[in-house]
Amino acid sequence: MIDTERLATWLDGLDLPGKGEPVEHAYLSGGTQNEIYEIRRGPLHCALRIPPPTAPADRDKGIHREWRIIEALEGTDVPHTPAVAVCTDPSVLGRTFYLMGFVDGWSPMNMKDKKWPEPFGSDLSARRGLAEQLADGIALLSKVDWQARGLSDLGRPDGFHERQVDRWTRFLERIKGREIPGLDEASAWLRAHKPLDYVPGLMHGDYQFANVMFEHGAPARLAAVVDWEMGTVGDPKLDLAWMIHTWPEDTSSPEAATSGYVDLTGMPSRDELLARYAQTSGRQVDDIDYYCVLAKWKLAIVLEQGFQRAGDDPKLQAYGPIILKVMREAADLAETTRYRG
Missing domain, CATH: 3.90.1200.10 (Aminoglycoside phosphotransferase (APH), C-terminal lobe)
Structure with missing residues (x-):
């Protein structure tokens, strides 16, 4: 599960919509590799991707690697999830994670x-x-x-x-x-x-x-x-x-x-x-x-x-x-x- 209070505090430090509003989340999918949650905060609607707590430590590097790719795809013709924000501080949710725009598809x-x-x-x-x-x-x-x-x-x-x-x-x-x-x-x-x-x-x-x-x-x-x-x-x-x-x-x-x-x-x-x-x-x-x-x-x-x-x-x-x-x-x-x- 996601610690929404810690997530909200972290989000408050970013230039994103919904500052100060409560964070709502729902589990979408996951397994041994990575977990995905739907995140809503006022007008902010995105997906959060994070390794499970039991995943090996190097999975955090993999998550950051994924983030670099979707961030690099911004402005290209490749259909992709928009890059919103990344966090490498384990004190927030325990693992590296990133937020991407929610795709209605x-x-x-x-x-x-x-x-x-x-x-x-x-x-x-x-x-x-x-x-x-x-x-x-x-x-x-x-x-x-x-x-x-x-x-x-x-x-x-x-x-x-x-x-x-x-x-x-x-x-x-x-x-x-x-x-x-x-x-x-x-x-x-x-x-x-x-x-x-x-x-x-x-x-x-x-x-x-x-x-x-x-x-x-x-x-x-x-x-x-x-x-x-x-x-x-x-x-x-x-x-x-x-x-x-x-x-x-x-x-x-x-x-x-x-x-x-x-x-x-x-x-x-x-x-x-x-x-x-x-x-x-x-x-x-x-x-x-x-x-x-x-x-x-x-x-x-x-x-x-x-x-x-x-x-x-x-x-x-x-x-x-x-x-x-x-x-x-x-x-x-x-x-x-x-x-x-």
Whole structure:
């Protein structure tokens, strides 16, 4: 819970509306990573993002990192939550936290039974716009001048691709509790290949429908890209691959409705989204297979961490076969792709 008296005292020292009025708050979401609360104080309406009390100490640095990104996005074309204020003083709420403008929109993660809200549930032509807006979000993100916006120290763009296999292989060795078929084949392929070009840029790190919000109603309009926990300066085309590596080419097929946690029926094909991204971002996508191998390989390793600590958690236990499937897909794509960069 939030100590509203301490929060109010801190807010009184800022140039924000609602000074002197009581603070109202409501829990919105959270878990082991970060918690989000809705905050109201007179005309002030925002969301507060904070690590849970039991989170490791380095989570505070992650929260401040997220803050730096959304603050840097101010004035860009990237839909984002407005940056309101940040607090690194643990005497206020016990952890580093930040306030962002409250977004009046909806998240695909809150849909029931994978059913899109109307009109997107019944109007497939309107549904196309959801995917197009999703692709536009990272295309616009890739164009942000991260150096001019003070993010030169956010990541280590030099040698980004050269580090990927070694870094994540070491990570896997620390948590590994079983053999993962396809791992060695995909790892060897990634070591032997590289993208056609590499233009560093700001990237989200976990870009998908789960981490965006849309405005209410049609046509589809992206309201905000959210959850910047994995944000860094690296290769933005890895965000693109993260988004489309399971995207079916034929979105009229039964696979489109069952391939993921959202129904992709009626949405643009994979190739159409790639073309849209290329047009908006100005980046070539001829080497997308390289990025898809990397995305699948990396996703399997990230999910393996959750699976290894699953215990009695059925949600984490369910990762087990998914990880094996995704890693096998990475190895199969590496074997069959014509890309030899």
